[in-house]
Amino acid sequence: MTDLTGKAALVTGSVQGIGFEIAKALAMAGASIAVHGLADAAQAREACEALKAAGAPEARFFGHDLSDPQAAGDLVKQVAAWTPIDILVNNAGIQQTAPLADMDIKVFQRIVxxxxxxxxxxxxAAMPAMAERGYGRVINIASVHGLVASVNKAPYVASKFGLVGMSRVAALEYATVGTRASGGVTVNCICPGWTETSILDPQINARAADHDGDRAAAIADLLSEKQPSRRMSDPAEIGALALWLCDPVAHNLTGTAIPVDGGWTAQ
Incomplete structure (x- = not known):
């Protein structure tokens, strides 16, 4: 079992969905959690209390709006003033679909x-301090669309391909940091395929309209096109993978983009 006692993680977009399940997995291993998202006071309190109940010694909410690039760096600075950041999970993300010819440039810029x-x-902002300590984990939640493209998703695909490429650059730049014993500093992407999160609701609802409102039939139709397993992933499964990546034994696993996609990208 991975033991993260004494370590702290910043997980962006962690009040719900994949981000919350990653934060919960890290909390169960003993990490303190900097919770982040656009949430009201009740939602923020509920998330923090749930993570403490799961095992986090501390959980504190930070509400920075990442559509402002300056806010992202400020987020790290404020969290680091509370506790050193050993683990950074970039999970916050948005998607909006439209044909390339119809995509509003402002929407494109916001998504990217x-x-x-x-x-x-x-x-x-976070990685230099990780390097000084000889241990650090950056886990970027990309997407299967960081590996293969899809119609009507130009900004989303562009951002996720970019995230995979940027992660590989950072992995190379920090590859020599630390030791096997300390765990080193690694940077990896997790690339989920169809996963049970609210970001898929617009696509599922659109399909359901073609199946007399049958949501289950819509999901089956959606998965049959691309995900050979025809099973969605549970967000907690992404959390389990993220936790393993944080173990010191994963010191030589860096610069990867790991698909959790039921065989989608194997085709």
Whole structure:
């Protein structure tokens, strides 16, 4: 079992979905958690209390809006003033679909800013201190669309391909830091395929309209096109993978983009 006692993690977009499940997995291993998201006071309190109940010694909420690039760097500074950041998980992300010809440039810029530029800013601010300590983990939640493209998702695909490429650069730059014993500093992407999160609701609802409102039929139709397993992933499964990546034994696993996609990208 991975033991993160004495370590702290910043997980962006962690009040719900994949981000919350990653934060919960790290909390169960003993890490303190800097919770982040756009949430009201009740949602923030509920998330922090749930993570402490799961095992986090401390959990504190930070509400920075990552559509402002300056805010991402400020987020790291404020968290670091509370506790050194050993683990950085860039999970916050948005998606909006439209054909390339119809995509509003402002929507494109907002998606790229939140999904990619914010990750650049948090990594730039957090990784030098990780290097000084000889241990650090950056886990960027990309997507299967960081490996293969899809129609009507130009900004999302661009941001996720960029996130995978940027992560590989950072992995190379920090590859020599630390030792096997200390765990080193690694940078990896997790690339989920269809996962049970609210970001898929618009696509599922659109399909359901073609199946007389049958959501289950819509999901089956959606998965049959691309995900050979025809099973969605549970967000907690992504959390389990993120936790393993934080173990010192994973010191030589860096610069990867790991698909959790039921065979989608194996085709």
């Amino acid at each position: 800013t939140i999904n990619l530029t914010a990750a650049f800013a948090t990594m730039q």
